[in-house]
Amino acid sequence: METVAFSILLLPLLSALITLLFLRKSGNIASLLSVATSGGILVFALYLIFNGENEVFTWQTTWMKMAGWELSFGFLIDAPARLLLFVVSFVGFLIHVFSLGYMADDEAKSRYFGGLSIFMFSMIGITVADNLIMIFVFWELVGFSSYLLIAHYLTTDEAAQASKKAFIVNRVGDFGFLIGIVLTYWAFGTVNLLELADLVDFDPSLISTFLGLALACGFIGKSAQFPLHVWLPDAMAGPTPVSALIHAATMVAAGIYLLLRIDFMFTEHALSLLAILGAGMGLYAGFCALVQRDIKKILAYSTLSQLGYMAAAFGLGMPGIALFHLMTHAFFKALMFLGSGSVIHACHHEQDIFKYGGLRKKMPITAITFLIGVLAICGVNFLSGYFSKDAILLTAYNVNMPVFILLYAGAILTALYMFRLYFITFEGLARSDKAAHAHENGALMTGPLLLLSILAVVGGYHSLYPFAIVESILPDIELVAAMPNHLWMIVLGTFAWIVGAITARNFYGRVGDVDPLSEKFPTFFSLCKSKLFFDQMYGFYIKKIQDPMARFLEVMELLFISGLMVRGSAGVAALLGMLGKVCYIGKIHAYTFWFVAGTIGFLAYASGIFGN
């Protein structure tokens, strides 16, 4: 078992290493190697999932030892790890295949596929890690691979800025996470997940709100939640399959997985704060998505909003439901991102939805699979999103009304902006030459779309999955099933997506080059467009506070330390030297004078005039 666990971890690392050392100039071989690697990962993952006999598998060895602190390199493959392994390896494999088509003409293919392999390595590391420090190690490494892949089109300033921003904002989150880990170690004497769980089980008073929230900073950074959400929309500067894999299906969802791994560390207060934050994000990101023109940015904000739903589910005490939504979301969001990739590829890297139009007739497979994704995310009855999202809404309705109201408004908004995207892109008439001459893509790209659309339809039926995969979400699903107000929720849920869809149809059914919302409700439109000025605030901080302070300190250093202290003391020495020099004027009478003065001084001292 540990051999397989090691293989699944080291295989992508090896592939990246080979690519880096030998295949830098042979992009085609590198891409095939990377795809084969992801296939191998899928096989190993399935082996790990089904040969574990539904037991918890642990294995560890010492990684580092220093003065009584011992860090282990270990695996913990339990029910949630199996589910995430399945999602990462399966979606990862499909996105690798899609990339073969999407990146066929790229010049830096080996860098791209090498980066994907490093990502798979780090992501699997997070999934199977058995302690917080090891999670942190791979946590930073996914951040690095995300940085690398966002910067793929590195000649554009957009990519240069976005990659930097993503890494630094994530570091801000990791700052809190790191402090949380250090304090956890000194509070509990261990960072092993199972031992921590036992200790908390034994003495629940060990946990504190502060500690939980410090650890949750990692989640806030990685899952781009308030107030660190600003990096994700910018991260869309990377290639579209990367957005699908890293910035929608897996890495950003790793934040939720982290919360799940340490769910015992959270107090009531910490949980309710997370629920409110998540629900607020669900609504806020919806408003932002409503006014975007860039197809990928719309999807990015929608990811933020859905991550908010997961956080809310976790905060409401239903980690299993959060994981369930993570899984269905990975399917339909990866589907839609790949769909957008297919559209972007066909329209020669045009990303403005108002330059599309009428693509349904030209790209039928993309259009239909995309529509399935839209229906799934809106929670249309009996598709995958319906089950996971309604479970969250129902829980909120029964547990916490304010959270429910936020989430429900978010649900209507989701339907609105998603159907807006669909209608403007695929219906109506083509609004640019690029859209008019678009063609459906080849099987390498439509194949993954079709497979994912099947999962987006049926992915919500937990009884279809093998027990080994869904074991971790079943208890919470049973809890939700036992809750009251089911019928009422079905009515409300159906109402939400129908209202959203009809409004979108009426509003965006026939559009020109301009967003109709900006003409009819300009104030509301510009308020949404401003995204509540977060980017401006951070920009202000960097330009007006951080950089001037850095320059100020530089000047102060030059002035006081370099100047006053170092040069100053040198100056004092020079001054003394000059004073001394005055005495040596080279004339005999002056020296005689000094001699006499010295003799008198000596005699005076010897005779005790200056006291004893």
Next chain:
Amino acid sequence: MTLDQILLLGSIIVPALTSALLFAGIGGGDDWAKKLAYIGFGFPFIAGIVLFFNFDGSNGGYCFEIFHPRMGLQELKITFHLGLNGVSSPLFAMAGVVGLAAGLTAIRSGAERLRLYLALLLVMQSGLMGLFASIDLFFYYLFHEFALIPTFIMIGLWGGRDRRSIALEITIYLTLGALLSLGGLVALNVMVDAEKFDFPSLSHALANTEMLESTQIKIFGLLLIGFGILVALFPFHTWAAKGYEAAPTSVSMLHAGVLKKFGLYGLIQIAAPLLPEGALAWSPYLLWLALGNVLLVGFVTIAQTNLKSMVGYGSVMHMGYCFLGLAVCSSLGAGSAVMLMVAHGLSVALMFLLSTYIQKRSGTFEMDEMGGLATKTPVLACFFVAASLATIGLPGFGNFWGEFGVFLSLGENPDHRLFLVLAALGIIISAIFGLRAVAKIFFGTGSDELIKHEKENPISDLKPAEIIPAGIILSALLFLGLWPRGVSDRIDQEIGTRYEKIDFAALSQFTPACCLPNAEGVGLDNNQTSYDSLQKSLPVKPISDH
């Protein structure tokens, strides 16, 4: 003599001998000089690696000892005593690795009067190997001077802009630091009635006779400030960035990477374990000064536009973490500081090396006049991104383990947690300047200056001869990052046995609370109680074999 002992002695003698041959003008011609230099730098590298893997520190203490009572001054208890322990062995290997990389760079540098340049660099290399191999404190200091003095000459002769005045400033500043630390060492020699002037004898003597706390504080203070100047402790750091900017690449690599570790090595290996009460008394001040390195120098680094001075300031900033690890006064902190010293030496040397590669291609160190180099020099970009990320503490490279260990050690004592939070801000600060540099140099499109420069000087990617030195250092960093036990076990055995005899935990209960900034710690009453507890909990013998 066993083979290992021959390697140890040879790592000092071979560079010194080759350098002497170069000075004497044997062979003539630069080709001969280059061949000799290969031997002079290659031997310490091989010795360092072989001795690192042959090192068996399972019992703590020294390995491969060479002892010559006749060499030295017995009246002053000075003897020639070489050997490696768990702390010095990784640093010794690191000195060999960085030395080879710096040497290879120097051999290819095409400097004027290459023979003299290589000869001086070899003297430096010999001194560096010697200082980590010395057990006797006099020779430890002597070898340091051997390595230090050539730097002044080399900056003065082969340096960049303002080399004369900077060489003068550095000479005065560093000599002052060396003088203060020499004073501290002499005071140790005089105050402790030991058989020999080396750590084991001093420690043995101190176990039998107690040294007054006030004496400890004075001697430790001398050593701290003296060594602190040499390591560029805030506010004695201004020489560093300036000096590295002016120095030729190989000198910057050896000085910032290896020689600068001399001071910290002395503090961690000798001063703190011998003078625990002195260390504790200075700890609160040292914590603030080290924070000055991390935060203030960190911000100054953000403001740099010149690549080489950014690397210089960045290296000063990260030394702050090592000082924090020392100031915590625990085995975990000290051990992690050593871990960070090894990794930092490698990563800083690599950064200086790569900056020069960049300068060779873009014709400037000003980052605003570069841009878009990644498409033209992908291999260089790859190395630079890796080195920058190693510097800012990405897991997978050695620096992460050192920094993480220091953070962990700061969390142990609730009084230090404020420092934990402030110091951890450094991970954001270093990400800001590190990634800004990557983006400015390699991403985007070329600046106008670069395009103009490129017309006359076509830009090509790294040549194999340039890849080798960078590759050697990067592999060592990766080894540290992926298999930290390879180094940490050795450090742990030594620091563990050395620091465990000192009950820092008991001692640290009376850390002067007045110097700690948390609200409860301030106020007369608390000072009073902490002073009381000092009197009560003061152990009779601070160092005892239990």
